[in-house]
Amino acid sequence: MTIKTKITELFGIEHPIIQGGMHFVGYAEMAAAVSNAGGLGIITALTQRTPDDLAREIARCREMTDKPFGVNLTFLPVVEAPDYAGYVRAIVEGGVKIVETAGNNPQKWLPGLHEAGIKVIHKCTSVRHALKAESIGCDAISVDGFECGGHPGEDDVPNFILLPRAAEELKIPFVASGGMADGRSLVAALALGADGMNMGTRFIATKEAPVHENVKQAILAASELDTRLVMRPLRNTERVLKNAAVERVIAKEKELGGNISFADIAPEVAGVYPKIMREGQMDAGAWSCGMVAGLVHDIPSVQELVTRIVAEAESLIASRLAAYVRP
Numbered sequence: 001m002t003i004k005t006k007i008t009e010l011f012g013i014e015h016p017i018i019q020g021g022m023h024f025v026g027y028a029e030m031a032a033a034v035s036n037a038g039g040l041g042i043i044t045a046l047t048q049r050t051p052d053d054l055a056r057e058i059a060r061c062r063e064m065t066d067k068p069f070g071v072n073l074t075f076l077p078v079v080e081a082p083d084y085a086g087y088v089r090a091i092v093e094g095g096v097k098i099v100e101t102a103g104n105n106p107q108k109w110l111p112g113l114h115e116a117g118i119k120v121i122h123k124c125t126s127v128r129h130a131l132k133a134e135s136i137g138c139d140a141i142s143v144d145g146f147e148c149g150g151h152p153g154e155d156d157v158p159n160f161i162l163l164p165r166a167a168e169e170l171k172i173p174f175v176a177s178g179g180m181a182d183g184r185s186l187v188a189a190l191a192l193g194a195d196g197m198n199m200g201t202r203f204i205a206t207k208e209a210p211v212h213e214n215v216k217q218a219i220l221a222a223s224e225l226d227t228r229l230v231m232r233p234l235r236n237t238e239r240v241l242k243n244a245a246v247e248r249v250i251a252k253e254k255e256l257g258g259n260i261s262f263a264d265i266a267p268e269v270a271g272v273y274p275k276i277m278r279e280g281q282m283d284a285g286a287w288s289c290g291m292v293a294g295l296v297h298d299i300p301s302v303q304e305l306v307t308r309i310v311a312e313a314e315s316l317i318a319s320r321l322a323a324y325v326r327p
């Protein structure tokens with residue numbers, strides 16, 4: 001038995017479970033592990049310093065899996081944009097068939113991606129952005145609720161409302177993202193109208209996640225009360241795990257109010273990922289983490305995690321939920 005949806009069909013994958021792009025986590029090892037387990041693994045383009053590095057990472061991933069995998073393209077709110085054209089070229093020439101876009105409207109890149117036969121799933125945090133993405137021709141949406149690790153947007157609508165709202169409005173398939181951890185999440189996502197789920201934080205706490213052990217232990221130790229929102233005054237809100245650096249950012253935000261600029265918090269947020277993810281310096285800066293950390297209690301292999309999620313979801317649907325229905 002397995003769970004088939006429009007998302008498994010669209011991407012040619014076994015289970016409707018996606019691993020979202022994650023800075024300094026979404027390497028070939030992570031993506032291949034998820035794809036080999038029957039989900040959709042995603043390499044994070046901007047973690048690769050250059051388009052050539054991304055091309056090599058794609059080739060490396062292909063050596064580790066013959067299943068479909070994707071690449072995340074995050075459009076950052078920065079003055080000097082990365083070489084997006086180069087990254088897109090690496091994706092197309094690398095034969096990747098699925099791209100997750102996020103951060104901003106991907107319209108400029110859609111024709112080139114679609115011409116190459118690439119399916120685009122756009123991740124966004126509001127119904128209005130999801131509808132925009134549908135109108136410009138995206139193939140699917142990842143609906144990222146307020147719970148999510150990373151950038152939840154500025155509307156603060158949790159998935160219990162956001163997902164059914166998306167279901168009311170969207171014609172293209174979508175997955176639930178943010179706060180997803182287990183079979184219960186998958187069944188809830190399906191019940192609320194989604195065709196699958198996307199996970200970030202949960203996938204970091206796995207054996208194969210190519211990050212320092214301290215990161216996995218920090219997620220394991222964290223409860224649902226341990227994330228904080230930073231950079232709201234800059235309208236670039238990020239949900240992060242609380243630590244000494246995050247406390248400093250929050251103190252500066254309180255002190256400077258509306259006068260704060262990126263430069264004020266750069267020591268805590270700019271270029272900190274390698275120190276955290278590679279070196280395990282857990283107080284080196286602010287790093288994305290979802291409230292779902294409160295539901296993470298072990299560090300299984302990706303295969304164990306995916307198998308467990310699917311088995312739990314199937315049993316929930318076929319036994320627990322079915323038993324509520326009486327003739």
Ligand SMILES: Cc1cc2nc3c(=O)[nH]c(=O)nc-3n(C[C@H](O)[C@H](O)[C@H](O)COP(=O)(O)O)c2cc1C
Nearest residue numbers: 020021022023102148149150178179200201288290
């Ligand atoms: C450490 C970390 C880094 C992330 N980096 C990115 C990124 O570079 N681009 C992106 O689109 N999303 C990024 N995300 C968001 C995830 O892809 C996903 O949408 C989010 O984690 C879902 O929420 P969850 O953590 O509750 O599962 C990141 C999340 C985490 C936890």
